[in-house]
Amino acid sequence: MQKKFNVLPKTSWSASSIWALESKPFGVLVISLAILGIGEGLILLSDLGSAPWTVLSQGVSIQGGFSVGWASFMISCLVMLLWLPLKLRVGLGTLLNILVIALFLGLTAAFMPKPTALLSRYLYLIVGILLFGIGSAFYLTCHQGAGPRDGLMVGLCQRFRLKVGMVRTTMEVSVCVLGFLLGGKLGIGTLLFAISIGWVVQGTLLLLLNWPHSLHKRNRLY
Template identity: 40%
Template sequence: MATFSSPKLARLTPLAQLRAGRLPRRLIQLFVGLTLFGLAMAGFVRSGLGLAPWDVLHYGVTLHTGLSLGTVVILFGFLVLLLWIPLRQMPGLGTIANVIWIGVAADIGLAVIPQADSLPTQLALFAGSLLVNGFGGGLYIGSQLGPGPRDGLMTGLHARTGVSLRLARTGVEVSVLAIGWLLGGIVGFGTLLYAVAIGPVTQLFLRFCIVELRAEHPAEEAPTPAA
């Protein structure tokens, strides 16, 4: 009879992720988490208080191309995956689902969430979106089916260049934030609040969302995810 490890994130190859057990439960959790993550992205846009660094870039591109936010999120997801090739990163099922489904959910959210028209409404919508974002992130990370493309880019840079994970994350996110701001993306108080709060919020939910896998797979402590 198979035994299960304590709830920690495991170091798994893409194939091992699929063989690690409890796949139906993990797939459901993955797509629920990605859906919530995309809806939260739309909530941040409708709050008007600021977006996460990558979403500042995504939104700035929508202003100049006429593409929907979700479409831009999907396109950039695939572009980031191309950067995985020289970094020798292998995407898992969850990575591919992340690229596609978050963008779809974001466009659905923008279609149903109204624009906040007063400061109390903006604050409430932003705070709610932050919690939903953290919960969604905890769910999809905890499903252990592969990191998101942007998270994988940062960990790949860390692994291949020796640059600290913190420096890799900061460098990438500052760069995309600056480009997005120049393109007209929404930067505001919420951008700073997101940068400070999303790690602890996601970590809070993640401890309850990690699906236990078979004990033969080596595990590591759950890291704070990138936005």
């Protein structure tokens, strides 16, 4: 019998179950998602291009004649349908992913000064991508479920024994191209996000795998 391929390392803050309300996993989960939301807010403020999934939402909204918000919601639902053959489950992290990221994205966009100088805009973009990737890795290692896109990434990695960086980059670039073909607007920030975010997540997971808090170091994906 083939041994299960572990994509995400077990850490001292990993929850005992997908819906468990435990102080340490819950704290790490919320803080990680907040960091992710701040990162997304900085990317938005940089005004150098939307994230690839937003570009896809723009394209779908143009073709369908409805709002970007509705397009994003429908895309998320379709992505979660792809979870079924991958045997993924909704958890506490899935719900908090929606609430916490939206909250901190909004707070960051509202209270952080919007940069005007090109260098400052690129700084926001780069820091935003790093925070987005690091926050993603930490919340996923809580093992309490993922957001629609992260869940698809993890599921594909587990099913086909592939690297996180390769799978996430393929997903983001594909979404980028599809969104552009449907009429969405690309920017340099969109392209930088698409080609780098997967490797930031993978690099952070690799560090966590070798962290003293890691509870296992076998079945490496990285």
